[in-house]
Amino acid sequence: MxxxxxxILKTGIKSEAAPFPDERLxxxxxxxxxxxxxxxxxxxxxxxVDAGSCNACELEINAMHNPYYNLEGLGIHFVASPRHADxxxxxxxxxxxxxxxxxxxxxxxxxxxxxxxCGDCGVCGGIFGESYxxxxxxxxxxxxxxAVPGCPPSPNAIIQGILTALMPExxxxx
Numbered sequence: 001m002x003x004x005x006x007x008i009l010k011t012g013i014k015s016e017a018a019p020f021p022d023e024r025l026x027x028x029x030x031x032x033x034x035x036x037x038x039x040x041x042x043x044x045x046x047x048x049v050d051a052g053s054c055n056a057c058e059l060e061i062n063a064m065h066n067p068y069y070n071l072e073g074l075g076i077h078f079v080a081s082p083r084h085a086d087x088x089x090x091x092x093x094x095x096x097x098x099x100x101x102x103x104x105x106x107x108x109x110x111x112x113x114x115x116x117x118c119g120d121c122g123v124c125g126g127i128f129g130e131s132y133x134x135x136x137x138x139x140x141x142x143x144x145x146x147a148v149p150g151c152p153p154s155p156n157a158i159i160q161g162i163l164t165a166l167m168p169e170x171x172x173x174x
Contacts, residue, residue: 047088049088087165089116115144
C-alpha cells in the first residue's frame with residue numbers, strides 16, 4: 001500500500017484540465033429552462049428506446065450523465081415509462097420485431113411529444129438499411145422531429161439535437 005501511495009504522489013495528476021466556464025451556456029440554461037417550462041410546465045423527461053442498435057449510441061447517451069456533460073443540470077432527465085416522457089430518444093435501425101413496441105411507445109407518450117432519432121442507423125438505417133430484418137430509419141415507423149447523425153454521435157451532438165428539438169428557433173447557440 002505504501003508503494004502505491006508513493007507512486008501516486010510521485011506521478012501526480014495526469015488527467016486533462018477542467019473546461020473553462022462558458023457564459024453562453026449560462027444564458028442557454030436560462031433560455032432552456034424558460035422553453036421547457038413554457039412547453040411542458042416542468043423539467044424535460046426523456047424515454048430512450050433502443051430499436052435495434054449496436055449499443056454504441058447508448059454508450060454516448062450514458063456519457064451525458066457524467067459531471068462533464070451534466071445533462072441533469074440542464075433540467076433534463078430520463079424516465080422509465082413513456083407515459084411520463086416528453087421526448088423519445090430512439091437509437092438504431094428499427095428491427096422488425098421492435099416495430100410494434102416503438103409504435104406503442106410513441107402512442108403512449110402524451111402530447112406534445114418530440115422524437116429525436118439518434119445515430120446514423122436511426123437517421124438513415126446506417127449499414128443495416130432496409131432488409132428482411134430491418135425497417136431502416138426511425139422515420140419509416142414514427143414521425144421524427146430532429147435527426148442526430150454520427151456513428152456514434154458525440155454526447156455534445158446528442159445534447160444539441162435534444163436542445164434543437166426544444167428550441168428550434170434558437171438553433172442552440174452553445
